[in-house]
Amino acid sequence: MIELRVVYVISAREFKKFLREKSRLFSSLARPLIWLFLVGGGLSRIVPTGGNITYLQFFFPGIIGMTILFTSIFSAISIIWDKEFGYMKEILVAPVSRTSVVVGKAVSGSIVSTIQATIVLMLFPLVGLKLSLLSVLLIIPLSFAISFSIASIGILIATFYESFESFSIIMNFIVMPMFFLSGAMYPLRKLPEIFKLIAHFNPLTYGIDALKNVIIKEAGEMGADFSLPLDLTIIFLVSLVFIFLGTKAFNRRV
Amino acid sequence: MSIIHVDSLSKHFNSIKAVDNVNFDVREGTIFGFLGPNGAGKTTTISILCTLLKPTSGTAIVDGYNCVTQPAKVRRSIGVVFQDTTLDKDLTAYENLLYHAILYNVEKSERQKLVDDALMFIGLYERKNDLVKRFSGGMKRRLEVARAMVHQPKILFLDEPTLGLDPQSRNNLWEFITRLPEEKGVTIFMTTHYMDEAEVCDEIAIIDRGKIIARGSPEELKKSVGGDVIYLKTTNNLKALSIIREEMSLTGKIKGDELFITVTRGDACLPELIRHLGDIVKSVRVQRPTLNDVFLNLTGKEIREETPDSMDEIKESVRAYRRRFDRT
Known part of the structure; x- marks a missing residue:
């Protein structure tokens, strides 16, 4: 059973902290900007994209996906961090269901992640993209849905989190491969077969594909690989399955 | 209840x-x-x-x-x-x-x-x-x-x-x-x-x-400790010990250069003690039992520090970090 008051408290707290900590906002925006302009800017000179978009434009949905990936995963991992060192204990000793805590954590992470994704999105004129107001308004709830699916995965990962060392393991073996094999930097259809296969099992692939469906609609073979309804269905199913597994694992551990 | x-x-x-x-x-x-x-x-x-x-x-x-x-x-x-x-x-x-x-x-x-x-x-x-x-x-x-x-x-x-x-x-x-x-x-x-x-x-x-x-x-x-403890310093601890045993039928013990006796009422016992010992007494103090004495009495040891496991160490370093950076 999900208690809305718990989701509200966890989210309100996260949101207030986000607004108060300006440095956190800046540092979390630095990563996507560095990747977009330093990596993307360089690659765009040597990568022929064909069709009617530049590499930087192709990379743009991927960068939004990256912002969502990092913010959502790390805010989810803080569920364990918080438990050892702070506020989570206050929540766990309150008469609230563990399911509400997990859902609350996923929602709060998704809110922050959506705000950051939206800020990055507003840079679209810089890479020469044209987006209608409707597209922008569509991307915001879409970002929230993607964030929620990634945060659900993050919570499951967090339950395996044992020590500080696991942090770099999570970074190197889960987060970075998830990013590289998501179609963020290369169109899926151009990947070697084995990578293409793995990418099909990567939930982030469908999130970024959904963004491509909206942001770079007419990119031909550089564009989306799947249809938007398929992307949305998978994002929805991933959220459902992982929030369920995450709750089970969290219940067992805590 | x-x-x-x-x-x-x-x-x-x-x-x-x-x-x-x-x-x-x-x-x-x-x-x-x-x-x-x-x-x-x-x-x-x-x-x-x-x-x-x-x-x-x-x-x-x-x-x-x-x-x-x-x-x-x-x-x-x-x-x-x-x-x-x-x-x-x-x-x-x-x-x-x-x-x-x-x-x-x-x-x-x-x-x-x-x-x-x-x-x-x-x-x-x-x-x-x-x-x-x-x-x-x-x-x-x-x-x-x-x-x-x-x-x-x-x-x-x-x-x-x-x-x-x-x-x-x-x-x-x-x-x-x-x-x-x-x-x-x-x-x-x-x-x-x-x-x-x-x-x-x-x-x-x-x-x-x-x-x-x-x-x-x-x-x-x-009370379970058995009363107050009187600590004495004398010019001749052994002589003092035997006087206490013979005149007051109390058993004292020597610890370092001090002599101590456990009695039910330290304050009431003191005048008699000094009368018997006379001028060989250099200093005297009475200590009421504390819970610390209770613990020592029961376990025979001071409070023991547990060897921390790795999570404790991490927590401790986070605490130290917080202490340093908190504007307290």
Whole structure:
């Protein structure tokens, strides 16, 4: 059973902290900007994209996906961090269901992640993209849905989190491969077969594909690989399955 | 009547028996102290009573509810102050308490009043809109106790409430904790490894290596040591020893360059002692037994420091980091 008051408290707290900590906002925006302009800017000179978009434009949905990936995963991992060192204990000793805590954590992470994704999105004129107001308004709830699916995965990962060392393991073996094999930097259809296969099992692939469906609609073979309804269905199913597994694992551990 | 009932409670972590067949009862409206060195099993016991940890065996009943099978009901009856702060430092004092009230399902119409009352009780009402990170260590602790009281629990758990506080803040905190049972009708279950703090308790259980080794009121426990200790320095300790044995039929012992005798009433015994010994006495002092003596008497050792495991080390370094960077 999900208690809305718990989701509200966890989210309100996260949101207030986000607004108060300006440095956190800046540092979390630095990563996507560095990747977009330093990596993307360089690659765009040597990568022929064909069709009617530049590499930087192709990379743009991927960068939004990256912002969502990092913010959502790390805010989810803080569920364990918080438990050892702070506020989570206050929540766990309150008469609230563990399911509400997990859902609350996923929602709060998704809110922050959506705000950051939206800020990055507003840079679209810089890479020469044209987006209608409707597209922008569509991307915001879409970002929230993607964030929620990634945060659900993050919570499951967090339950395996044992020590500080696991942090770099999570970074190197889960987060970075998830990013590289998501179609963020290369169109899926151009990947070697084995990578293409793995990418099909990567939930982030469908999130970024959904963004491509909206942001770079007419990119031909550089564009989306799947249809938007398929992307949305998978994002929805991933959220459902992982929030369920995450709750089970969290219940067992805590 | 007892509001907490613990029967043959054990908690094992692999081969370590953190809590080993523990039994005790806590009477309603009293202050009950769990006294023991670090690593004795105090926090583990509190975690079980607060439903955060499942016992390996045995039962724990809090306010009539079973901690294992009815955790939600237990949680509604209790307020908890953990060893490490669980306040959100980036929120204001008011927000911390308000969110607590929401989590505990306090009626919307009552929230504001209960939060304000709690803040007034600890004297932080004027600073309710300040971020908690601007508070001193003592203020944070008081705020944490106030937060645990917002939903009007029947039992308040305090795990080492004064850890890391300076003496003045410690006194200040105790002054206000000891008011709680009378003014708010709450039962207090606390742990501490400071012997002097346990003096405020109505009843104490001394725990060492997971087992309760003594129980009683502070007075009863101190009596169990066998009275006051008189320490003497003389020009001839051996001669003094024999005079004491022959004239007063008391057995003294020599420790270092001092001689000590355990007697029921130190102050009453002193004049006679000095009359018999005459001018070989160089100095004399009488020491009333403290809970520290009780512990020493029972275990034959000073408070033992537990070797920390890696998580403890990490926690300790985080604590140190916080101490350094907190604007306290």
